[in-house]
Amino acid sequence: MNKSEILQIIQKKLSEKIDNLERLIDETRASNNETKSSMGDKYETSREMVQQEINNLQIQLNENLRAKNSLKLMNINAHQIVGLGSLVKTDKGLFYIAVSLGEIIFNDDKIFVISTESPLAKAMSGKSQNAEFSFNNNKQQIVKIW
Incomplete structure (x- = not known):
């Protein structure tokens, strides 16, 4: 088994998730800005719900960015005992x-x-x-x- 090739697949999949989350955050922010300009203060609750969604997406994005960074420290050499990178x-x-x-x-x-x-x-x-x-x-x- 070629662990470096597997690691590349994992990095690619994480990059795709990160790109998707960034796109969702941008789209959600854009919809929140449209709500602000067109609906006024009457819809504050709706805007707060959109902001909570942005916060949740940001948390997921940060977790995926941390995961991708942790892969840089991964030991791809053969292991004798099970641990990180095995x-x-x-x-x-x-x-x-x-x-x-x-x-x-x-x-x-x-x-x-x-x-x-x-x-x-x-x-x-x-x-x-x-x-x-x-x-x-x-x-x-x-x-x-x-």
Whole structure:
């Protein structure tokens, strides 16, 4: 498995999310400005709801920007034990411990990109190849670590 190629896919997906969030924020701000100019103070509640939406989008944007920055620190060398930057194959699937992103496809394989803070990553953390761990009352075995 080529972890640097997987990391590029993750970075691209995060960049797309960031671009989309920035576009949504711009569009929402534009609609908020239109509301201000055309409706007056009578619709203050509506404008406040739009502002809350902008704030929520900004929080998501900041989280994605932090995630993208954290990828720059990622160690893509082979790992002996599971931790940040590990690509782990268990008898149940493939997991890349990096940021919370969900599923990606690489060379026809489904890889679940998960954060170190996720319960599954915590259950695997510090384990080595052939080790077993339990997650949601299901035993899994680590087949390989990259």
